[in-house]
Amino acid sequence: MRIRKLCQVAAVSTVLLIGGGTVAGAAPATDARSEITAADIADPSAVITDSPEELAAARTASQAIAWYADRTGSTAYEGYCERAARLSWNRTTHHASAKEHWTSSDGARHTTGTPPKGSFVFWAISANYHVGIADGNGGVWATNVNHRIGHARQSYFGSYQGWKAGNSN
Known part of the structure; x- marks a missing residue:
């Protein structure tokens, strides 16, 4: 099992290309999991967890x-x-x-x-x-x-x- 961290990804404006034009919209907030990086390891305050419950309790x-x-x-x-x-x-x-x-x-x-x-x-x-x-x-x-x-x-x-x-x- 690979160690992953749970990150909240904020809602951001996106630009969609539709038929050659652009339409601005907002993407919903999502949970994104990413691999642990050297920067995460160097930061002793980083919280590493696979569970939203553990993250909330940490x-x-x-x-x-x-x-x-x-x-x-x-x-x-x-x-x-x-x-x-x-x-x-x-x-x-x-x-x-x-x-x-x-x-x-x-x-x-x-x-x-x-x-x-x-x-x-x-x-x-x-x-x-x-x-x-x-x-x-x-x-x-x-x-x-x-x-x-x-x-x-x-x-x-x-x-x-x-x-x-x-x-x-």
Whole structure:
């Protein structure tokens, strides 16, 4: 099965040649599938899916961050950092803990560089680890920032492990 992406093609004016003359009309909006290009692969925010339902459910890095920002100060996810990270991206993949997520085959592990916007960031601060979402500028959104959902520098938590690309898988 080839990987394809679903694109919305906007309605555009078309020119039809009829009997040597031209008539202007509007083509209806359609779903068009196209092969993945090098540009799509280079764009980490590209959403790749075969299903309109998956596309509708998929989130962007900005939406994942907004999920946290909308809950700033909440204690509802204290002790549930992996759940918060999963919900922020509306993920279908579930992990029992941040450590399970970090050690899983669910995405490549990176231990250097600034984590890109929306990526999952991991720390070994407990037996189950801790996870948050990168802002792309060296900061993170996470639970347990002063015992609440909040924004902090990546160094706020000790024992940095690394990051994995954020996604709605």
